[in-house]
Amino acid sequence: MDITLWIMIIGWVFVLIWVPFIIYTNKDTHPKALFVLFFAEMWERFSYYGMRALLVLYMTKVLFIDLAQNVAETQAYGIYGSYTAMVYLFPVLGGLVADQLLGFKKTILWGGLLMALGHFTLALQGFENLEGNMPFFFAALALIIVGNGFFKPNISSFLGTFYDPNDARKDGAFSIFYMGVNIGAFLSTLTCGYVGQQINWHYGFGLAGIGMLLGLIVFYIFTKSSRDFEGKGMSPEEVQSGERKFLGMKPDIGVYIISLLAIPVCAFMLDLDEFMSGALIVISLLIVGYLLYQALTAKNRVEGQRLLVVVVLFFFHAVFWALFEQAGGSLTIFTDKNVDRLVGGTEIPASIFQSLNPLYIMLLAPLFSWIWLKLSKTGKEPSTPMKFVLGLVQLALGFAVIVIGAKFFAGGDGLVPIVFLALMYLLHTTGELSLSPIGLSMVTKLSPAKVVGFVMGAWFLSIALANKMAGLIGTLTTSEAVTDDTPAEMTLGIYSETYLIWGVGVVGAAALILLLLVPLLRKWMNGIH
Template identity: 85%
Template sequence: MDITMWIMIVGWIFVLLWVPFIIFTNKNTHPRALFVLFFAEMWERFSYYGMRALLTLYMAKVLFIDLAQNVAEAKAYGIYGSYTAMVYLFPVLGGLVADKLLGFKKTIIWGGFLMALGHFILALQGIEGLEGNLIFFFTALAFIIVGNGFFKPNISSFLGTFYEMDDPRKDGAFSIFYMGVNIGAFLSTLTCGYVGQQINWHYGFGLAGIGMVVGLIVFYLFSKGSGFEGKGLPPKEVLEGNKKFLGFKPEIGIYIISLLAIPVCAFFLDLDEVMSAILIVTSLVIIGYLIFVSLNNKDKVEGRKLLVVVVLFFFHAVFWALFEQAGGSLTIFTDKNVDRLVGGTEIPASIFQSLNPLFIMLFAPLFSWIWLRLNKAKKEPSTPMKFVLGLTQLALGFAVIVIGAKFFASDDGLVPIAFLAIMYLLHTTGELSLSPVGLSMVTKLSPAKVVGFVMGAWFLSIALANKMAGLIGTLTTSEKVDENTAASVTLDIYTNTYLIWGVAVVGGAALLLLVLVPLLRKWMGGIH
């Protein structure tokens, strides 16, 4: 048995021991709903990250195998950027659907159903005659995009309804919830990555679909139980039958619009420049609307709170534009320029994406505990300051990989695994400083009537970031590079890109935000 198989088995055993421990140690602190949503999101993320672990490699090595290497990689980065951008763009609409029409429960279930279909369509592409069919491929991704738009923002917003506005347990709850996200990501990266790269790409995609179905079943069954009474239901006028959508019952109207959106998404996936323009315009319109709402709010304190969300939107985008290199250029970098030979086995490049969720599983409870202890001591950093910490650690992570490439790479251009592991560790601690508290911040600072929409807008910053990530990824390609190019040549290209964007740009953003922290704290109006 090779070492990769052993890593996967040990990973599953670890999770089967770790999850009960987390539930047991937190069951008296948090409501039961946290753990139900934790499991549902865990399996949904199993599906998403299982597919993501394989996506860029599959496109570069299989889907575009007939193209020159640099062209195949650039095309893969472009599609990856458009796909992940739309994955986070559609939550803007999904949040509105839950707020105004379906409620959290029905919206989450419909989204999960569409995502499962998308994963299974990807698996079916392995049938003879369908491999390499771009229409089939883009349609599968479009199902996942639309489904995720309904699922992703609403399960986070739904969790927020089980806590009071400034409940000190809230950041801790979102950190535990975020750990559920990453348990799913850890297991799927190991399992789908191994199966996809070592056995068959499409078996890996199929496993991702099974994970989504498990998540749906968990949510459907347990959200009917105690602790969920009166939560996540459609608005009163919808329940009473007094509201229509497109002339139909709201559910039917949403189903029709969803299915019509799928071919539209599939069409735009391969239009790189058009997608960039759409994202920029959409971002400006939505941010402009949020600024208008905040400045015209009769409650000035509430309006300034919303402005904090707007400002952090941009720093959030910078963070994710570089962090999301993990699913794009960093995976190809690992494939080409990291010494992956361990114990006589060459570990598949996709497996290294499991380091990030593994570190989150280990450190999320610690961060949750640290924030609570600092809160009790009245020394907890404010949310903007946590963003500064997150950006700083992200920049340090890229600095580590640059140092490893410049001073410790072998003569044949291979960087020791240790530098990649340290980079992922720093990126993870940066993520824990920024991402879960960002989700919690949106539920704290948003006006109650539009919290779903603002959560969707928050995910829009990740959409913009992912498109930026694809564009940054293309900077690591070159016309001079093909399958025969020495690894020492490609190492210089990756190193220069990460030095400029990962170290200089991210570090500069951290310094700018540090200057703005006092003003943002004032605007938060006592919300820490």
């Protein structure tokens, strides 16, 4: 009996029941646009997380199979860190393009198309003469990077346009939207993970591309036909009237040309690990410096102080994701090496466990949405900075659980019981729900209206910085002494020490510092909760 196959089937059945239930119970509270964007984002995340579930494992087990294990893992973490960093770096430009040139609708469609091409390019690498071709592999990742830059920030910003800044429903709406993100992640890690590891890596990548196309089709049909989208997400008036050009041509043509030229540049940079680390730090400092300048010189003092809140939380947001994103890197390899994955006589593939996080979000996002609304009505809802503190604390507790499991409950074979992994993901998920959708909602509340796309892109830059940090933290779990034959009890010690220092110590300290800053940040929010 293939337990993994049954898990995948049950997962799909559950989603087919759960999604209609969520839509039905919230249809009178929120605009229809929420559910259209929810569905489009769900399929886009299906594509992204389906590929992410396989990426590090594919590199270590296929692309770098001839290298020593520690060298293969170090190279894989370096590429993974650069890839995910650029995935979240390009939204800065994508948000600017939507604000100034194309509007939300066109920018989202163009980004989705590039992402689908990237996934299908990865699938094509299954042909014998392309397997192991690194330039082809990097070109596929580059297509996804550039496409995601256009898609990711703008679908979140677009949702914000359907609510007023202080609408009590807004945090709840973003929690529901975030559940759509994670339904896609849940289905993809189960489906692409199973197909990729059990049948063929490239079929798994191909499924991710099909998911992206479905998201595009849903978005295009409903934004064209639904009255809810009339007059929303259009390009600026100066572009529609022909007054504004880009590189001396129509803005959309100029954007398409520059996008295609950016793909080989990204592909080249994926293999420049040290350069990417330095470039990210410089770019981050420049953009944060620009936001600080805008905040401190704003004619409207209230707008300036609100923007300062975004800048301060930028750094704590980066700390959260640097450790959370171990899920796609070192935690997947840890699960492969040091977790007892035998269930009912079947050894469950390591990539499948990434589905725990989105499964928990699907179950808990409606609860969190209801909690924030209920607390808001009674005047007891925590402020946005306080929610960030709660998120960081829960992330640290999650790593504490896995360290306790490794130090006190692992067997003589160096394998940690599966329950500790499940509990860690549960705490990471509740932390994520306390911070991530709240951050998206906050950006749409606190940003000046004319630059909300750019600020949202800058917000995703904090995740770019975090992902590069995640790759560097992941390399701390590798060692020259570790080979294919290294016993699991030795690797267990390396992982538990790394997670104790970074996951518990660094994250816990960040939570404490932010707690001390909460009163000042609440003051700077000037009445926006």
